[in-house]
Amino acid sequence: MSAPRPSRRPRRPASPRSTPQPDTTGPMRLQRFLAAAGLGSRRHCEEYISAGRVTIDGEIVTELGTQVDPGQQAVAFDGERLRLEHKQYFALNKPVGFLCTHSDPRGRRNVTELFPAKGARLFAVGRLDEMSEGLLIVTNDGDLGNKLAHPRYRIDRTYLVQVAGHPERSVLQELERGMYFPEGKFQAQSVRPVKKQGKSTFLEIRLREGRNREIRRMLARIGHKVMKLQRVGFGPVRLGKLQPGEYRELRPAEVNALRELVQKTSAPRTKPSPGPRRRK
16 A cells, blocks of 8 residues: 555645634633534543543533633643634545544554644544545534534435445345344445446445444445445545545535534424414
8 A cells, every 4th residue: 555645735724714613702611612622522522521631720620511711711631721723624535544543552543644743633523444445524623523423413425335246236225225233223325336347346325324334244244245445425525536645625615514514403493383363
């Protein structure tokens, strides 16, 4: 495998004019501030608080939901003062052999190592397993990143998968009907044969959840081994011509489209108001 390389496109720092920024002014919950400061998802930030690793004005805080005013109070993580970072959003073509987790006891490489060491605290939205490649959203916006990865928002994930053999359409429909595993029901939104290549077939598979090795396990059950698995789409964002190890900044329209996806899903449903009653 060739060494990963940064994008050929110049990497310019994002600016408030080009990249839409979330509202993080005034008092807010502590875990929201930590996520906005780039420590990771809110769930991870809650774990940091409960573990006593966060202080406000020098005092350890372990109560979730504590309010903090970043303009008036000093928040620190493991003794290091935190400040709100300018939000950055990237599309990365993850190479095979890289992990999406924050740390690995075996010392395997993390996708954030593909970015400059001196920069924002970045993390990957969701996961691709070590042997998979393709599109990952990488950001320091913990609030948006947590929502995009959460199953309740059902963001479309599109994959191009090369499998051994030539599966019949009737067999592929089993993936669309769904099948049960110990974690629950695994189900593809759609499966479409793209082309045949020798003794293999390329499939386009669309999911709305990213469970552990979901595609590999479903295809193994119907008797077709995965030879290559590449994510090519995440919501409105497409992999395009990025080579393994390359990345680019998301366009403002892409960031706005991602925000709109989670806002639509989380918006409360309102009952239609009854029309005027007729007089009898």
